[in-house]
Amino acid sequence: MMAQTRRDFIKKTAALSAASLVGMQLPVDVNTMARAAEDEAWHRGTCRLCGVGCRVELGVKNGVPFALRGVADARTNYGYLCMKGMHFWKCMGHKDRLTKPLYRERKADPFKEISWDKALDIAAERFSSAVKAHGGNAVAYYGSGQCLTEETYLFQKIMRGGLKTNNVEGNPRLCMASAVGGYMTSFGADEPIGGYADLEKAHCFFIIGSNTAEAHPVLFRRIMRRKLDNPEVKVINADPRVSQTSRIADKHLQFKPGTDLSLLNAMAKVIIDEKLHDQQFLGNYAVFKQGKEAKAASFDEFAQFVAPYTPEAAAKTCGGTITADDIRQVARWFATSKGTVSLWCMGINQRKQGVWANNLIHNLHILTGQLMKEGADSLSLTGQPNACGGVREAGGLCHILPGHRPVEKEKMRNQVEEAWGIPLGRIPAEPGLHTMDLFTAVNKGTVKAVWINCTSPAQSLPNCDLYNKGLASDDCFIVCTDIFKTRTTEYANLILPTAFHFEKTGVYGCTERRSQLTRKAIKAPGEAKPEVWIAREWAKRLATKLNDPVIAQCVKPFDGLEEDFALPQAIWDEYTQKLTKGRDNDLRGASYAVLGRMADGVQWPAPTEEFALKGGTVKKFVKGLDPMADSESKNDLPYQFYGPAHEDRKLWIWLRPQAEPSEVPDADYPFYLSTGRIIDHWHTMSMTGRIPELLRANPYAYVEINPKDAAKLGIKPGDMVEVRSRRGVNLLPAKVYEGPIEGMVFVYWHDQEQTRMINKVTKDDYDPASKEPEFKICAVQIQRVSGPRPLTPFLV
Numbered sequence: 001m002m003a004q005t006r007r008d009f010i011k012k013t014a015a016l017s018a019a020s021l022v023g024m025q026l027p028v029d030v031n032t033m034a035r036a037a038e039d040e041a042w043h044r045g046t047c048r049l050c051g052v053g054c055r056v057e058l059g060v061k062n063g064v065p066f067a068l069r070g071v072a073d074a075r076t077n078y079g080y081l082c083m084k085g086m087h088f089w090k091c092m093g094h095k096d097r098l099t100k101p102l103y104r105e106r107k108a109d110p111f112k113e114i115s116w117d118k119a120l121d122i123a124a125e126r127f128s129s130a131v132k133a134h135g136g137n138a139v140a141y142y143g144s145g146q147c148l149t150e151e152t153y154l155f156q157k158i159m160r161g162g163l164k165t166n167n168v169e170g171n172p173r174l175c176m177a178s179a180v181g182g183y184m185t186s187f188g189a190d191e192p193i194g195g196y197a198d199l200e201k202a203h204c205f206f207i208i209g210s211n212t213a214e215a216h217p218v219l220f221r222r223i224m225r226r227k228l229d230n231p232e233v234k235v236i237n238a239d240p241r242v243s244q245t246s247r248i249a250d251k252h253l254q255f256k257p258g259t260d261l262s263l264l265n266a267m268a269k270v271i272i273d274e275k276l277h278d279q280q281f282l283g284n285y286a287v288f289k290q291g292k293e294a295k296a297a298s299f300d301e302f303a304q305f306v307a308p309y310t311p312e313a314a315a316k317t318c319g320g321t322i323t324a325d326d327i328r329q330v331a332r333w334f335a336t337s338k339g340t341v342s343l344w345c346m347g348i349n350q351r352k353q354g355v356w357a358n359n360l361i362h363n364l365h366i367l368t369g370q371l372m373k374e375g376a377d378s379l380s381l382t383g384q385p386n387a388c389g390g391v392r393e394a395g396g397l398c399h400i401l402p403g404h405r406p407v408e409k410e411k412m413r414n415q416v417e418e419a420w421g422i423p424l425g426r427i428p429a430e431p432g433l434h435t436m437d438l439f440t441a442v443n444k445g446t447v448k449a450v451w452i453n454c455t456s457p458a459q460s461l462p463n464c465d466l467y468n469k470g471l472a473s474d475d476c477f478i479v480c481t482d483i484f485k486t487r488t489t490e491y492a493n494l495i496l497p498t499a500f501h502f503e504k505t506g507v508y509g510c511t512e513r514r515s516q517l518t519r520k521a522i523k524a525p526g527e528a529k530p531e532v533w534i535a536r537e538w539a540k541r542l543a544t545k546l547n548d549p550v551i552a553q554c555v556k557p558f559d560g561l562e563e564d565f566a567l568p569q570a571i572w573d574e575y576t577q578k579l580t581k582g583r584d585n586d587l588r589g590a591s592y593a594v595l596g597r598m599a600d601g602v603q604w605p606a607p608t609e610e611f612a613l614k615g616g617t618v619k620k621f622v623k624g625l626d627p628m629a630d631s632e633s634k635n636d637l638p639y640q641f642y643g644p645a646h647e648d649r650k651l652w653i654w655l656r657p658q659a660e661p662s663e664v665p666d667a668d669y670p671f672y673l674s675t676g677r678i679i680d681h682w683h684t685m686s687m688t689g690r691i692p693e694l695l696r697a698n699p700y701a702y703v704e705i706n707p708k709d710a711a712k713l714g715i716k717p718g719d720m721v722e723v724r725s726r727r728g729v730n731l732l733p734a735k736v737y738e739g740p741i742e743g744m745v746f747v748y749w750h751d752q753e754q755t756r757m758i759n760k761v762t763k764d765d766y767d768p769a770s771k772e773p774e775f776k777i778c779a780v781q782i783q784r785v786s787g788p789r790p791l792t793p794f795l796v
């Protein structure tokens, strides 16, 4: 059956392969195809925004961008784009772009323009004096799932190998950490087994805690197309809110926030009771585990564990409109369809039990064998364009090194040190500070200097006012690399202007293990520079100031290379050739030359160029499709689960109970607050807030209230409402509609205006396993405020 999948796959993508072959044979690079007029060119790259990874072409005339369009033969998007994707290029020539380094010694001082030379000198001086006085752990790098892989890789190399600290973190801790924890503990390997190709083959979609329609619009379009063409395809949507995604659902399961662990366990119980599990798949590939020590359990123990989660009991826990029969129905659809794909995102990850909730979704796939066949996958949606490629794969979190290597394993550290040509033992054995501990340490004054790159924690951290106190203090030196001023640059000592997407070269790796190259197509404004240049030049100065040849060694391979292409290429080559060899994310075949020829990049594992030129691995662990499954094969079974974290090479089904969120409503704070996204804005709105076509649609945040609650509180649409928690307060206009379940309100978190920054209100408690904060649930009181309140967007 899988051999047929491969044939099907090749047939379906024949045109695409032909395109790649053309690229192979001709000396033309498909990334820059001159069209029509000689001065007009279309440059191929990836969308700057979400984790779908749509392939785009930027139209440039006389050095100025004028349009952006989708690439029709790209397997990520088949030409489609969403509104934000079509418009992000308008950030390129924007009048607000940062164009010169800015500096102030104290945070109360005004900023002054300074030269790059001076700026880098100051950054090196402040970091090296902190290291001299207090050791490597007194400094930190805080990056982003929106950095290019080359940027994340180089910064973490300088921090770990050069400054001897694992204080390398980034915003994926706020986002994907629970998904990583789920994949590692259930499958022994991070990142999805299948990918988008499964969407067109699926017969049932289980969408839980994901507003795919607004957060991954192009994938939603593919799901909708599949359902339109095949009305028998079932769509289940499980979310405490009726969202834009629910509109295509055959069944919407609406429940009290945080109760869905019960729902998932009840689905498992129905599956077992009705004997819908796949005994043979379980026998060949799965074991059962429980507790912190991952103690072995039996099938019977699992059955006993889920026994109390009867559909009736779960329906009661979940509240809302769910009935026991709904739960039976969706469990049957899930188990018996010819192929079920689950999709989830922050409604599952940003939870006190984020890893457990991930495990419970994987459980259903392992139990039913809805995993390895075509049209089936347990597919975690990634939020940012390069959280997978840059951060999860290239060492962007405090506990992981490049190539999916855990920091705490000495052998893994030594492999990295050898690849870098630095003394063994140079990289500290202890993981660094995770995000919430890092900003707590800034508050305490124990971290003396932080480099914040491509992210705006002053707005995106939960309970942000608490952490902004530390950022505001002169005890901590803050460098921000950004393209615009943000809420975070308000706390900076040094603001360094960087080149934007398409103004520099590098790779993004999206949700489905796919790496795609974007080459520089236009010049950055003013003196803005690519981060790889900034990092290299900074490291050279650190080496001098600390008189440490090992720091110099970290950037020596990149010495003198021009920053537009040769430098990022050399960084990519070092990372892929030296540090992905033999790892599950083997990318050795995906050189810039190969990526440049592909319409849509390469899915790892892709150990050879020949294999990469065919597109790489569509489905991991399948012999005949995944070269590592073949090379690692230990038996005659069709699948080989070689995931690095499970030595037994098995899939683990976990016994995980329902548990309470960190904060639930009570008499004083009687409502659940949940926060999330809308289709036309991106995070802190630094980009989308500056694009009139996007801002006009949603100029300011509002609070969604269920009509029954609004009636009880005398709130009418448009009334100004105070949303108050134990931590802070917002003042927002009301949107009254049947979205959130009764007893719950929802606010999008994009708005930068101080009275509408919802992270003043959210709670900063986190999942003890993944350290990911519970942005999705806290308790608030809401109250109508009388009198006129003028509403102004933060940017006009």
Ligand SMILES: Nc1nc2c(c(=O)[nH]1)N[C@H]1C(S)=C(S)[C@@H](COP(=O)(O)OP(=O)(O)OC[C@H]3O[C@@H](n4cnc5c(=O)[nH]c(N)nc54)[C@H](O)[C@@H]3O)O[C@H]1N2
Residues within 6 Å of the ligand: 050, 051, 175, 208, 209, 210, 211, 212, 214, 215, 216, 238, 239, 240, 241, 243, 256, 257, 258, 259, 260, 344, 345, 346, 347, 348, 382, 383, 384, 674, 675, 676, 677, 678, 679, 680, 681, 682, 683, 776, 777
């Ligand atoms: N337009 C747009 N798209 C984006 C982004 C953006 O800023 N704007 N950001 C990108 C990023 S980085 C990310 S991480 C993704 C996020 O993508 P999503 O996670 O899909 O988006 P959110 O709106 O954060 O949250 C999704 C849903 O979780 C639900 N939820 C709340 N509480 C619970 C619960 O207890 N259980 C369950 N099952 N669900 C719950 C909410 O009601 C909401 O509908 O989007 C990416 N795409």
Ligand SMILES: Nc1nc2c(c(=O)[nH]1)N[C@H]1C(S)=C(S)[C@@H](COP(=O)(O)OP(=O)(O)OC[C@H]3O[C@@H](n4cnc5c(=O)[nH]c(N)nc54)[C@H](O)[C@@H]3O)O[C@H]1N2
Residues within 6 Å of the ligand: 144, 146, 171, 172, 174, 175, 176, 346, 350, 383, 384, 453, 454, 455, 456, 457, 459, 460, 461, 462, 481, 482, 483, 484, 486, 498, 499, 500, 501, 531, 675, 676, 677, 682, 683, 684, 685, 686, 687, 749, 758, 759, 762, 775
């Ligand atoms: N309440 C609440 N809070 C949340 C969430 C939630 O659901 N609810 N979600 C969380 C999640 S999932 C995420 S991912 C985070 C995201 O939160 P952030 O990462 O803080 O938000 P962004 O606006 O994406 O920040 C990216 C920054 O990079 C800048 N930038 C753009 N291009 C470049 C470039 O090429 N180089 C550099 N150096 N900078 C550039 C932008 O101007 C912007 O300031 O927020 C988290 N916060």
Ligand code: SF4
Residues within 6 Å of the ligand: 047, 048, 049, 050, 051, 052, 053, 054, 077, 080, 081, 082, 083, 084, 085, 086, 216, 217, 218, 219
């Ligand atoms: S779906 Fe995501 S990747 Fe695609 S165009 Fe929209 S924002 Fe860009």
Ligand SMILES: [Mo]
Residues within 6 Å of the ligand: 174, 175, 176, 383, 384
């Ligand atoms: Mo995210």
